[in-house]
Amino acid sequence: MLLAACLVLAAAPAAANGSSGGAAWGESLVGERFVYEVRRGDSLGGIAARHGTGAALIARDNAIGPRQGLKPGQQLMLETRHIVPQSNGDGITINVPQRMLFHFEGGALRTAYPVTAGRPDWQTPLGPFTVVNRQTDKPWFVPKSIQEEMRQQGKPVLTRVEPGPDNPLGRHWIGLSMPAIGIHGTNAPTSIYALRSHGCVRMHPDDVADLFERVRVGDAGRIVYHPALLAGLPDGRVFVEVHLDAYRRSGKPIDALRALAAERGIESRVDWLRVAEIVAARDGVAREVTLPEALPAATPLSTPTANPTGALAQ
Template sequence: MKTILTLFLLMLLSASYVSASDMIIGGETVYQVVKGDTLEGIGAKLGVKWQRLVQENSLDLNRALKIGLKLRVNNRRIVPKVSDNGLIINIPDRMLYFLKNGRLETAFPVGLGTPLWRGSTKWRTPEGKFKIVNKQKNPPWFVPESIQEEMELEGKPVDIIVPPGPDNPLGRYILRTSIQGIEIHETIWPTSVYQFRSHGCIRVLPEHMEKLFRDIEPEATGEIIYNPVKLAVSKEGRVFLEVHRDIYSKLNDLENETKKLIRKAAVEKKINWQKVNAALKDKSGIAEDVSL
């Protein structure tokens, strides 16, 4: 299992198309199903929608995944242009990027805050710059009052403190940020990664969090951004467009946002508008080549 995930991380990190400011990672590959895999779990590991796995591999949802089955996967994506150093978390992308001196150290899927809970937006992951203010191994969870209230409303036992262990939602590793209540932590619910199901915190798979915890420096900086549309130009001059759902309904017009990015990059004469419109309609979350 670790070998397979390592290969996918290497594939994700291999910048097939890099220019002075644009980086495109990932791409088309094949994933081989292993024991215990589910579609949602594979999507969480690789950063792809499980529904797309079904569509592109003509899977029958009434049949269990067979061990050894080879699935076509495309997780090509654009690294956001925000900073040359630190952590970048793009909410619509559901991805964390860690850069040092302009070099991408790692990138992996994360779980983020639910868009709506009983009509409220209070669990959305906020945007903003931050610092890592604390690193802790095997942390206890001091349950916030707001989550205690939710537990009570849902008829669940109300916890006040959850000690370290297999039932602790914070897992074994936590990075506390300077944004109040927002933490980057391991999760005990792997299929919640690459989903919007948290109370605002950033959930990370165990194999990714262990490495990040080891590599990240105290006082490291980062930023949580909201970019449902990303554009990049490869060193060969190809134009790539990546479109996600406007999950928090913050932008009124993704088409207008796309046109702004195209004008800013001065690539109007290099693109196929039919491909652009198809990407806007599909919102696949995959960096698509929209060049002429």
């Protein structure tokens, strides 16, 4: 089964508009903490890919051993909360380390989806873009560099793949103003929520079909690179989310988070020992770090996070 589809000729330099490095600020979360009932044919990897969380995290949180299979009807606790990076306006924001795409419309977050972006040796470029085309059932014209990769791996060398089940672009293509880059579906849904593409942004077929209907040619967007995120919620709580710096573009997350907290005037409300634990774990979900004494008396730390947009798109 073909998985890769796009081509980036070289790793893009960090954009001058703050798209790379540092920590991103947010004021809301998306996703939730919930119980998932295992269905026939489910796997940890497939569940994780669909819900935007890590398979290892699901296994750890549910005490599942490395050789232990899943059973239909089994209940799993899933943690899928992510910090929504503050947007400069309507359109699409993709945070590569977070492996999340956020769509803003009318000044508010409308949807959020897990995605796959470029692998470390074939990085997704950063910076602003516009949507330049929307196509369904687009043939895949295989770039020469990917043909060479096929040759080196001993696979049949393809030059064109017609629409259908073998086409790694899936049914929907959203072309971007960045050269050779698009947002598209996939014929391998379990490959989502990773860094493994040839530069394009890959989505679950249902998610890209939903996004396809929401965007129009000329819509703006940006691709950013923030492994660390800090959120101050309206109720006074503070959350931190930290991911691996797979592209090696950022400094120490703890330093970036401290600087951002100081800039936002919330440094004294943060449990920095807890932040250090989150930085060490880098498990990619939003974790609360509010000091108990920093909260109003009526706000218990265990209160689930309100999510104004609902869970991740299903």
